[in-house]
Amino acid sequence: xxxxxxxxxxxxxxxxxxxxxxxxxxxxxxxxxxxxxxxxxxxxxxxxxxxxxxxxxxxxxxxxxxxxxxxxxxxxxxxxxxxxxxxxxxxxxxxxxxxxxxxxxxxxxxxxxxxxxxxxxxxxxxxxxxxxxxxxxxxxxxxxxxxxxxxxxxxxxxxxxxxxxxxxxxxxxxxxxxxxxxxxxxxxxxxxxxxxxxxxxxxxxxxxxxxxxxxxxxxxxxxxxxxxxxxxxxxxxxxxxxxxxxxxxxxxxxxxxxxxxxx
Ligand SMILES: NC(=O)c1ccc[n+]([C@@H]2O[C@H](COP(=O)([O-])OP(=O)(O)OC[C@H]3O[C@@H](n4cnc5c(N)ncnc54)[C@H](O)[C@@H]3O)[C@@H](O)[C@H]2O)c1
Numbered sequence: 579x580x581x582x583x584x585x586x587x588x589x590x591x592x593x594x595x596x597x598x599x600x601x602x603x604x605x606x607x608x609x610x611x612x613x614x615x616x617x618x619x620x621x622x623x624x625x626x627x628x629x630x631x632x633x634x635x636x637x638x639x640x641x642x643x644x645x646x647x648x649x650x651x652x653x654x655x656x657x658x659x660x661x662x663x664x665x666x667x668x669x670x671x672x673x674x675x676x677x678x679x680x681x682x683x684x685x686x687x688x689x690x691x692x693x694x695x696x697x698x699x700x701x702x703x704x705x706x707x708x709x710x711x712x713x714x715x716x717x718x719x720x721x722x723x724x725x726x727x728x729x730x731x732x733x734x735x736x737x738x739x740x741x742x743x744x745x746x747x748x749x750x751x752x753x754x755x756x757x758x759x760x761x762x763x764x765x766x767x768x769x770x771x772x773x774x775x776x777x778x779x780x781x782x783x784x785x786x787x788x789x790x791x792x793x794x795x796x797x798x799x800x801x802x803x804x805x806x807x808x809x810x811x812x813x814x815x816x817x818x819x820x821x822x823x824x825x826x827x828x829x830x831x832x833x834x835x836x837x838x839x840x841x
Contacts, residue, residue, distance in 0.1 A: 580665065584609075584663040585602050586669050588705070589613060590672070598807070601814060602668075603637035607667075613673070640662045647696035674748075676782050677693075681741065695744060695751070697748075698751075710727070714766050714768070729772045731773070731774050760826045773832055777798075780807060
């Protein structure tokens with residue numbers, strides 16, 4: 579059984595997932611990091627770059643290959659984490675995709691809808707279901723430490739962008755998934771939280787960087803800057819530390835104030 583607490587992060591190879599891995603490693607977690615991209619020889623970007631960085635910090639990092647939208651691989655992934663560490667203390671559902679092409683809601687294709695929904699909502703729903711069963715077993719053996727689950731949704735769960743409807747719908751579904759698991763797992767003392775990032779500088783937003791640079795400069799974001807993966811990572815650490823014991827179902831927005839309605 580691993581001595582340090584163990585976090586399983588999906589989509590850990592870059593961007594927000596990588597930022598969460600770094601912040602959790604700095605806070606004493608060992609990490610299992612899942613990604614659909616798995617290139618052991620590539621130490622410049624991806625899971626094996628993260629492994630090197632975390633190793634230098636003295637944290638354990640176990641890279642896992644898998645597509646979260648593929649339900650057939652979930653059992654194997656979780657089995658590998660348990661085989662490596664003996665338990666899961668924290669699950670971070672972070673892996674997600676944007677539409678390949680931004681199309682108006684009047685043009686959204688079924689193919690893009692299924693791709694985005696499968697990765698952002700359906701996959702994490704069933705992955706969490708399986709992980710939650712494991713966490714319940716752990717709690718029944720020993721109530722301490724209490725496991726927890728975090729969903730990385732988006733402000734798009736509640737903010738309309740008709741040029742990427744399928745993304746907004748998938749995040750709204752993921753937000754309700756967080757609420758449902760918070761409700762169901764409360765009796766086991768397994769807290770479930772939702773983090774809604776705003777506009778974060780990652781590869782996902784690279785194609786719209788100039789557009790958002792302009793909107794941010796014009797005041798769209800009250801704090802007048804891009805969010806960074808570490809902003810989300812620090813919010814995860816705040817939850818992971820256990821300082822919100824009576825707040826399951828909490829929604830934490832990390833958006834520089836985009837939650838403020840303004841006149
Ligand atoms: N960047 C933003 O502005 C922003 C804002 C709000 C929410 N989010 C959400 O945060 C999460 C991370 O976004 P990001 O900006 O870091 O994106 P990113 O594209 O930079 O990184 C996503 C990572 O997830 C992996 N991944 C993608 N599909 C996967 C799958 N099917 N199975 C396993 N791994 C998969 C990718 O390979 C990549 O390493 C996503 O859920 C995204 O929707 C991002």
